[in-house]
Amino acid sequence: MMRLTAGIGALMRHREAGNFVMIVLLAIVVGLIQPRFLTLETLRNVMLAIPLILIAAMGQMMVIIARHVDLSMGSILGFSAIVAGMMFRDMPDVPILIGVLVAILVGAGLGFLNGAIVTLFGLPSIIVTLGTLSLYRGFVFLISNSRQVDPQFIPRALIQMSQTSPILGIPWLVIIAFLTALASYLFLDHMRLGRQIYALGSNPSAAPLRGIRVVPVTLLVFTLSGALAGLAGVMYAARFGYVNPGITGVGFEFTVIASVVIGGVSINGGVGTVLGTILGVILLGMVNVALPLLGVSEFWQSAILGAVIIVALLIDRSVRISGQQALAAERSAR
Amino acid sequence: MTPVGSPKPVDALDSAGQQPTATVSAPQSGREFAPARPIWQVLLIRPETVTLALLIGAIIVGSQLSRFFLDISYILESSTLYSEYSIVALMLTLVIISGEIDLSPASMMALSACVFASVFQAGAPIWLAILASFACGLAMGAFNAILVIGFRLPSIIVTIGTLTLYRGLAQVLAGDRSISHFPDWFVGIDYREILDVPVPVILFTVAAIIVGLFLGMTIPGRQIYQIGTNEIAARHAGIRVQRIKAGLFVGMGLVASLAGLITASRLASVRYDMATGGELQMVLMVMLGGTYIFGGRGTILGTFLASWLLVIIATGMTVANIVVTSQLIVMGVLLITSIIATNAIYARSQR
Numbered sequence: 282m283m284r285l286t287a288g289i290g291a292l293m294r295h296r297e298a299g300n301f302v303m304i305v306l307l308a309i310v311v312g313l314i315q316p317r318f319l320t321l322e323t324l325r326n327v328m329l330a331i332p333l334i335l336i337a338a339m340g341q342m343m344v345i346i347a348r349h350v351d352l353s354m355g356s357i358l359g360f361s362a363i364v365a366g367m368m369f370r371d372m373p374d375v376p377i378l379i380g381v382l383v384a385i386l387v388g389a390g391l392g393f394l395n396g397a398i399v400t401l402f403g404l405p406s407i408i409v410t411l412g413t414l415s416l417y418r419g420f421v422f423l424i425s426n427s428r429q430v431d432p433q434f435i436p437r438a439l440i441q442m443s444q445t446s447p448i449l450g451i452p453w454l455v456i457i458a459f460l461t462a463l464a465s466y467l468f469l470d471h472m473r474l475g476r477q478i479y480a481l482g483s484n485p486s487a488a489p490l491r492g493i494r495v496v497p498v499t500l501l502v503f504t505l506s507g508a509l510a511g512l513a514g515v516m517y518a519a520r521f522g523y524v525n526p527g528i529t530g531v532g533f534e535f536t537v538i539a540s541v542v543i544g545g546v547s548i549n550g551g552v553g554t555v556l557g558t559i560l561g562v563i564l565l566g567m568v569n570v571a572l573p574l575l576g577v578s579e580f581w582q583s584a585i586l587g588a589v590i591i592v593a594l595l596i597d598r599s600v601r602i603s604g605q606q607a608l609a610a611e612r613s614a615r
Numbered sequence: 616m617t618p619v620g621s622p623k624p625v626d627a628l629d630s631a632g633q634q635p636t637a638t639v640s641a642p643q644s645g646r647e648f649a650p651a652r653p654i655w656q657v658l659l660i661r662p663e664t665v666t667l668a669l670l671i672g673a674i675i676v677g678s679q680l681s682r683f684f685l686d687i688s689y690i691l692e693s694s695t696l697y698s699e700y701s702i703v704a705l706m707l708t709l710v711i712i713s714g715e716i717d718l719s720p721a722s723m724m725a726l727s728a729c730v731f732a733s734v735f736q737a738g739a740p741i742w743l744a745i746l747a748s749f750a751c752g753l754a755m756g757a758f759n760a761i762l763v764i765g766f767r768l769p770s771i772i773v774t775i776g777t778l779t780l781y782r783g784l785a786q787v788l789a790g791d792r793s794i795s796h797f798p799d800w801f802v803g804i805d806y807r808e809i810l811d812v813p814v815p816v817i818l819f820t821v822a823a824i825i826v827g828l829f830l831g832m833t834i835p836g837r838q839i840y841q842i843g844t845n846e847i848a849a850r851h852a853g854i855r856v857q858r859i860k861a862g863l864f865v866g867m868g869l870v871a872s873l874a875g876l877i878t879a880s881r882l883a884s885v886r887y888d889m890a891t892g893g894e895l896q897m898v899l900m901v902m903l904g905g906t907y908i909f910g911g912r913g914t915i916l917g918t919f920l921a922s923w924l925l926v927i928i929a930t931g932m933t934v935a936n937i938v939v940t941s942q943l944i945v946m947g948v949l950l951i952t953s954i955i956a957t958n959a960i961y962a963r964s965q966r
Contacts, residue, residue: 398951402958405908408898408908408950408954411718411894411898412950415950416944417947419941419942419944419945419947420944422941535778538772539776549769581783582783583779585783586783587778587779587782590775590776591780594762595768598766
């Protein structure tokens with residue numbers, strides 16, 4: 282049993298490569314069964330399924346690398362979306378960019394509050410964000426009076442962002458998502474603060490000894506996660522053209538967590554890359570687009586999501602074990 | 616005839632592991648110890664006391680809001696809305712004391728109820744359907760246990776995965792239909808009364824006594840505290856940590872399917888989205904009852920009082936015409952403040 286899991290682990294050690302192979306395999310298999318899958322139309326559908334999740338996944342990835350979890354993401358998304366939507370409705374002259382900025386700021390504020398409660402009282406983030414998941418959703422209903430922001434109030438230019446494109450027919454939404462990912466990559470891989478997030482997550486008790494200021498870094502991670510959820514919120518309005526207090530962002534956190542863990546981000550903190558997360562998001566997006574084409578009922582989506590999370594956790598574990606064994610073998614060889 | 620103030624079998628003192636009896640007095644006096652804290656102080660800094668005080672406070676505030684509030688039969692009636700969650704929260708208390716957590720019980724309720732309804736709809740006799748529902752609960756609990764104990768994955772994330780998985784399977788099974796037409800004797804458990812007390816409330820009270828006795832009086836029950844306080848030490852002391860933890864997760868599955876059946880009977884129909892978001896209220900009951908989120912401390916008495924507190928608060932909000940959506944805010948704030956308060960109390964009693 283141990284040897285088997287370790288063997289799989291050795292195969293999956295390079296998670297990016299493994300995920301890439303999975304994506305290609307999935308495309309070939311689904312394409313063989315249903316040739317309609319291998320068309321530009323599918324590529325477009327996959328591209329449009331990705332941006333929202335990708336943007337939020339960048340935030341959730343940082344939180345998980347820091348050995349925390351943000352369950353309130355869907356509610357933050359909903360709150361930012363409703364604030365932006367109501368602003369567009371009640372103040373039609375406001376430029377879109379201001380709306381986007383407000384959504385990001387509102388999200389950052391809620392994320393900061395998460396981080397403040399977690400750091401100030403030393404509480405487990407999962408319970409705190411389970412509480413704020415409910416709290417922020419309550420705010421959404423409260424501020425909107427439980428009323429939907431209808432499509433006619435969302436600015437046309439914003440909705441067109443999922444259709445029009447500056448280059449190569451790639452919609453604006455997708456470009457924004459990949460710019461966000463690029464920025465996250467530069468931050469996590471090339472800035473001191475970004476590296477400190479990894480150090481904090483791989484060993485929270487050693488981090489202060491290395492001169493990492495745990496509280497500010499944790500606050501920053503939660504704030505960024507909230508801000509990105511806020512950006513995803515205004516993108517939701519652009520993609521779907523309406524904001525509904527009872528629908529927008531409900532259950533979103535599970536999709537995001539699933540794509541982050543399948544992208545190879547370890548739930549034990551300290552491990553994970555932007556590229557891996559992007560591939561995880563693409564893989565999950567492809568599965569979701571492929572299912573209806575294969576004639577699988579949409580009712581299966583949530584079950585598959587749950588199965589994906591569990592499989593990803595098991596892979597993560599075998600990777601860890603095989604890594605430890607490789608390390609031990611190296612030591613004994615020396 | 617209200618169970619609000621009914622005496623509990625568990626001794627109030629026997630729960631928190633160590634008692635904060637002796638503290639070092641003045642530093643210069645070296646090894647001398649201050650006298651033990653008087654009983655009333657020990658009692659005062661227990662989290663259950665806070666829960667009880669809040670409960671009394673909530674009753675007083677509620678009776679100020681409306682003169683119809685202090686109608687015991689009304690409170691008992693509205694408490695049947697929560698007794699499913701309360702029963703699961705009792706079991707969840709044990710899981711959290713052991714240092715783990717299970718976020719999937721609401722989904723387990725839905726899936727086992729959907730299994731029950733589907734088997735019944737397929738023409739099987741109802742006892743077989745009930746059996747199938749418990750088998751499903753057993754299987755789901757065992758699956759959680761295998762992942763958490765067999766594969767040593769953190770229960771927090773595992774049960775987020777199974778939360779999604781079980782809810783998804785319920786959706787696969789039931790689609791978006793609502794299954795009903797159960798026999799008359801099965802439907803409407805919340806309207807059945809014994810001595811003017813609705814059956815779900817009696818079930819909850821009996822369950823609280825059984826679980827409380829198990830936790831407080833039996834060897835495996837006491838060992839749960841040791842596991843939660845220091846798992847490695849517990850293992851070295853010869854406690855079968857894995858077996859006990861696995862038992863708790865399997866127990867969660869069984870209790871969740873019981874709760875699912877009660878809900879099916881109360882609503883007279885089953886849908887895949889039954890008890891959506893219920894995990895929040897269950898965790899809230901446990902936290903509000905003063906169970907320590909990091910494990911090792913907590914009592915069934917606390918959870919028992921806390922679920923009544925929640926019933927009173929929810930009833931009070933309904934009586935005061937506070938809309939259901941604002942209740943989300945109250946639940947969220949309560950959850951966060953209760954863990955902050957419990958942590959502060961335990962930090963104080965540890966000094």
